[in-house]
Amino acid sequence: MMEAIGRKRWAIPEGYIPSGSSFSERALISHETACILNANDRDAHVSITLYFIDREPVGPYRVKVAARRTLHLRFNDLNDPHPVPRDTDYASVFESDVPIVVQHTRLDSRRAEVSLLSTVAYAEG
């Protein structure tokens, strides 16, 4: 099989989870996601650190992405060591023990319609 694609360090400077949503179904609740691809034949152990405007970084949040799997990780669901505050600017750094690929997405439903943004994150290593 091909050599796995990706890098070991990723950063997403934009972070903001609106507290408001126009819908109650999970798919349409306002959320931000880090879509992580692990195309390797072994598991990826990923440590996430969150950065804020006016306080020390929080983390690491630890997630495992199994071999040959993707994980679309909602920042809304991160709780250990602390939930991600809503209506608050943050940024995130991802460090993995094997190469991964990370893409950032927000679905924003504060208003009655859905708005989307996405970008491949910044990579190094």
Next chain:
Amino acid sequence: MMEAIGRKRWAIPEGYIPSGSSFSERALISHETACILNANDRDAHVSITLYFIDREPVGPYRVKVAARRTLHLRFNDLNDPHPVPRDTDYASVFESDVPIVVQHTRLDSRRAEVSLLSTVAYAEG
């Protein structure tokens, strides 16, 4: 003519085709697209592998992009070896025998308005 632009391996960690659409015309049905540019003077043979959260990868899906052409490939239209499931998180990896450029787009019309996202994919090789 200039040397063709691009890379041979690309990844798109985000993948999600909503099953719902507010419109029935093809242009406004919810869809995800991989826009592929082949600026070479010979055809590109591209193999696509899809990754999921909880099952083994599916593929390869094989597409040809003719010399000096672009192909805006809807994931909705991929059927061989398997259709892409709707309302399901996935990711994708593209491998080409010549350099190509890949950009990812979603048009989401679950609600009465259209929402868009796009990013140049992650490249290697």
Next chain:
Amino acid sequence: MMEAIGRKRWAIPEGYIPSGSSFSERALISHETACILNANDRDAHVSITLYFIDREPVGPYRVKVAARRTLHLRFNDLNDPHPVPRDTDYASVFESDVPIVVQHTRLDSRRAEVSLLSTVAYAEG
């Protein structure tokens, strides 16, 4: 002054100008834009080639971006050698004689609301 930032070759695989718009004012008419930054102390001469699904490439379209200026070039406004067809998939390649930076944007107002997408283009050289 600092060395100018950028690369000489850029590609945007996604291209699609909807023929429909919900508004008649220029700012809100459906359009696609290549935002070009020339931070150099001399003019940039840029050649643009458009690629299609089923016909030979068209171009070059030639634009000049003056020293220390930005140009937000609407694909809608390209007319020489040919207008860009509406409702038609295309892709584009930019070649400049000095380093530039290119970002792609679509404003889509087919529906009553505005939808946006944007990404930094793919760079080489």
Next chain:
Amino acid sequence: MMEAIGRKRWAIPEGYIPSGSSFSERALISHETACILNANDRDAHVSITLYFIDREPVGPYRVKVAARRTLHLRFNDLNDPHPVPRDTDYASVFESDVPIVVQHTRLDSRRAEVSLLSTVAYAEG
């Protein structure tokens, strides 16, 4: 601790702050943001230059991003040496004394709904 992630020079070719907004609360007023992450253990001193279509560049605007912090800088709030004109195309270049990561975002509320775009900026150095 890990070596800080990032680059020292960044460019955002797209810039456009709509003068109109459908809402008066700060979060939903039309705005463009440069999300800056400084994962270093020392402060980042960032100089921003704005480029226009038909006049000389303006700047530098100087901002400090403290060690281990993020700053989501609204272009709307830049005032020294000059406010950023509304309804006007611009571009921006960021130069930092330590590595940073920059992501660009627009929230556009000219219409009754919110539209978003985002991309990691172009990096060098």
